[in-house]
Amino acid sequence: MQLLTPAALADRWQITVKKLAHDRVKGDGPAFVKLGRAKNSPVRYSLEHVEQFELERLRTSTAR
Secondary structure, rough: OOOOOOHHHHHHOOHHHHHHHHHHHHHHOOOOOOOOOOOOOEEEHHHHHHHHHHHHOOOOOOOO
């Protein structure tokens, strides 16, 4: 399993690491792995889940 750091995913999506952290708190965004129990334990994103998340959000129109 290939894992991405929050910085790598933020770069991929051209957003901030802070936005990713905010989305994790809200329960939005792709599934992630927390590597430890401590509050400041590293977070990683599975490339497979990131790609799945992206595919699920493909749209052909901006209308709902």
